[in-house]
Amino acid sequence: MSLIKIIEILAILVGAFSGFIEARSKRMDVVGVFTVAFITAFGGGTLRDILLDKRPLFWVTHDEYAILIFVLALTAAPAIRTLRKIVSERLIVVADALGLGLFSIAGVSEALAAGMPLFISSMMGVITGVFGGILRDIVCNEVPMVLRDGKPYAICSFVGCWVYLMLQRADTPADFSLWFSAMLISALRLAAWAKDVKLN
Amino acid sequence: MSLIKIIEILAILVGAFSGFIEARSKRMDVVGVFTVAFITAFGGGTLRDILLDKRPLFWVTHDEYAILIFVLALTAAPAIRTLRKIVSERLIVVADALGLGLFSIAGVSEALAAGMPLFISSMMGVITGVFGGILRDIVCNEVPMVLRDGKPYAICSFVGCWVYLMLQRADTPADFSLWFSAMLISALRLAAWAKDVKLN
Amino acid sequence: MSLIKIIEILAILVGAFSGFIEARSKRMDVVGVFTVAFITAFGGGTLRDILLDKRPLFWVTHDEYAILIFVLALTAAPAIRTLRKIVSERLIVVADALGLGLFSIAGVSEALAAGMPLFISSMMGVITGVFGGILRDIVCNEVPMVLRDGKPYAICSFVGCWVYLMLQRADTPADFSLWFSAMLISALRLAAWAKDVKLN
Numbered sequence: 001m002s003l004i005k006i007i008e009i010l011a012i013l014v015g016a017f018s019g020f021i022e023a024r025s026k027r028m029d030v031v032g033v034f035t036v037a038f039i040t041a042f043g044g045g046t047l048r049d050i051l052l053d054k055r056p057l058f059w060v061t062h063d064e065y066a067i068l069i070f071v072l073a074l075t076a077a078p079a080i081r082t083l084r085k086i087v088s089e090r091l092i093v094v095a096d097a098l099g100l101g102l103f104s105i106a107g108v109s110e111a112l113a114a115g116m117p118l119f120i121s122s123m124m125g126v127i128t129g130v131f132g133g134i135l136r137d138i139v140c141n142e143v144p145m146v147l148r149d150g151k152p153y154a155i156c157s158f159v160g161c162w163v164y165l166m167l168q169r170a171d172t173p174a175d176f177s178l179w180f181s182a183m184l185i186s187a188l189r190l191a192a193w194a195k196d197v198k199l200n
Numbered sequence: 201m202s203l204i205k206i207i208e209i210l211a212i213l214v215g216a217f218s219g220f221i222e223a224r225s226k227r228m229d230v231v232g233v234f235t236v237a238f239i240t241a242f243g244g245g246t247l248r249d250i251l252l253d254k255r256p257l258f259w260v261t262h263d264e265y266a267i268l269i270f271v272l273a274l275t276a277a278p279a280i281r282t283l284r285k286i287v288s289e290r291l292i293v294v295a296d297a298l299g300l301g302l303f304s305i306a307g308v309s310e311a312l313a314a315g316m317p318l319f320i321s322s323m324m325g326v327i328t329g330v331f332g333g334i335l336r337d338i339v340c341n342e343v344p345m346v347l348r349d350g351k352p353y354a355i356c357s358f359v360g361c362w363v364y365l366m367l368q369r370a371d372t373p374a375d376f377s378l379w380f381s382a383m384l385i386s387a388l389r390l391a392a393w394a395k396d397v398k399l400n
Numbered sequence: 401m402s403l404i405k406i407i408e409i410l411a412i413l414v415g416a417f418s419g420f421i422e423a424r425s426k427r428m429d430v431v432g433v434f435t436v437a438f439i440t441a442f443g444g445g446t447l448r449d450i451l452l453d454k455r456p457l458f459w460v461t462h463d464e465y466a467i468l469i470f471v472l473a474l475t476a477a478p479a480i481r482t483l484r485k486i487v488s489e490r491l492i493v494v495a496d497a498l499g500l501g502l503f504s505i506a507g508v509s510e511a512l513a514a515g516m517p518l519f520i521s522s523m524m525g526v527i528t529g530v531f532g533g534i535l536r537d538i539v540c541n542e543v544p545m546v547l548r549d550g551k552p553y554a555i556c557s558f559v560g561c562w563v564y565l566m567l568q569r570a571d572t573p574a575d576f577s578l579w580f581s582a583m584l585i586s587a588l589r590l591a592a593w594a595k596d597v598k599l600n
Contacts, residue, residue, distance in 0.1 A: 029352060029353075029354070029355055030355065031326070031353075031354035031355040031358050032346070032354060035326075035330075035354060038323075046251070050250060050251075053253075055253040056253075057251060059320075060251075060316060060317075060320050063317045063319045063320045066319055066320065066323060067319050070319070138338065139334070139344070141344075
């Protein structure tokens with residue numbers, strides 16, 4: 001399995017986790033919890049693939065991920081309300097930041113591989129990174145977190161995507177470029193959140 | 201015309217009806233009423249076809265349905281405000297439950313015919329059944345009904361889709377499988393609603 | 401460059417402008433401002449192309465428009481808060497009306513060229529004209545303007561699209577049909593707004 005796929009799978013699990021928590025806090029039933037987790041985990045990548053007209057979709061050929069999320073929803077959902085009390089706001093933000101980094105880099109590298117121009121590739125990275133969470137919040141009728149907290153979010157993804165594109169152009173080994181830029185995005189987001197940076 | 205198509209057409213009319221009522225209660229003009237009715241009627245199936253990359257879309261090749269909804273919007277819209285007073289909440293829930301059953305089964309059988317794996321087919325059934333209503337509520341800026349009332353909804357569709365898949369596998373005659381599982385979904389939803397079952 | 405493309409570019413600029421203003425009034429950062437402007441400018445056309453299964457998307461092959469909007473977001477965003485005080489509500493409505501006319505006609509003519517039936521073509525015109533603004537408002541968590549003010553909006557687009565289709569059928573020179581019907585839509589919308597016409 002390629003490194004990109006490993007990164008995408010990590011991002012999917014992180015995304016599903018943040019979906020679980022938000023759906024449970026809305027008191028949704030098990031199918032609702034699954035749906036929100038699924039949208040969060042696959043929403044960004046699916047939008048990217050629809051825009052690039054790439055089929056079949058990742059989760060259609062690999063239905064084991066959908067089934068995994070479903071089993072987790074069945075088994076974990078009842079426990080998550082208790083979990084929620086233990087899980088601090090901080091943990092959610094960390095999970096979300098990891099997801100942002102992993103998804104963004106998976107997105108930009110897939111778009112580049114599909115022959116998109118540089119700027120469009122960076123946009124696809126941001127879309128993949130940010131849209132799962134936006135769709136999660138729209139379905140749950142919340143103001144998207146990316147707007148809500150007024151702190152740098154999409155811009156961290158954008159910077160990291162360009163770092164990735166520059167590293168690729170400089171012939172840095174692919175493994176290093178991927179992990180370095182994904183971690184950079186997560187770190188930037190966490191730093192911006194911790195330092196209470198406001199951009200406006 | 202195949203049975204699936206008859207079922208899909210019934211679902212479209214039921215969906216359009218629930219769209220009419222919600223749009224009128226928002227005091228939208230005739231094009232707005234048409235738009236919301238159209239989105240409710242075709243939203244789930246269109247999303248399914250985009251995910252499966254199936255073209256042309258049903259309503260593009262059969263523009264008579266779009267025209268029918270438009271004529272209904274033109275003629276029925278002025279009457280619907282009065283209608284609304286007569287139409288009880290109960291009737292809306294019944295229409296919605298019928299639509300849920302019909303759309304779900306149309307969705308799962310189309311996905312199965314397109315060669316999707318079983319679990320993905322069942323998800324496509326739920327998406328087709330549930331998304332028209334979700335899109336209707338998002339466009340009207342309401343919390344989706346599927347979340348709002350805290351009663352089993354998507355899960356009824358999910359159960360019925362699996363009953364359909366099992367019946368198909370057991371070589372039950374297609375006609376019977378289709379109608380039985382569609383009616384099962386509607387019945388489950390209505391029973392859950394009437395009994396005030398809460399899942400959480 | 402064909403006249404249609406010139407019209408679409410004008411519409412894109414007008415759309416981006418209304419996106420800038422709405423995003424700034426939500427105090428979004430520069431990437432947020434860019435995203436909302438981009439969605440408003442390309443949302444309707446992208447949805448139309450996804451429904452028609454037309455690829456690559458306009459903004460993917462012509463990435464200069466995405467870059468232009470990005471540069472405008474970078475340079476204009478800091479200035480727009482001051483601008484906002486100068487820019488009256490009236491100017492926004494005028495820009496929005498121009499965008500509605502230009503996008504609608506670009507949409508209907510592309511759909512007709514893709515061999516869609518007449519009614520579906522007119523719907524594609526309305527979708528292209530109206531959806532950028534709807535997506536902008538959904539992302540910003542606002543009730544879509546098309547519903548908000550209770551004045552004719554989508555219906556102006558619909559009437560103009562049919563005028564275009566009739567002019568085309570009557571073999572009127574393409575240039576004239578395009579401009580006349582685009583301006584007609586804008587004029588209808590502005591007249592309806594100014595006269596405080598209410599449709600319900």
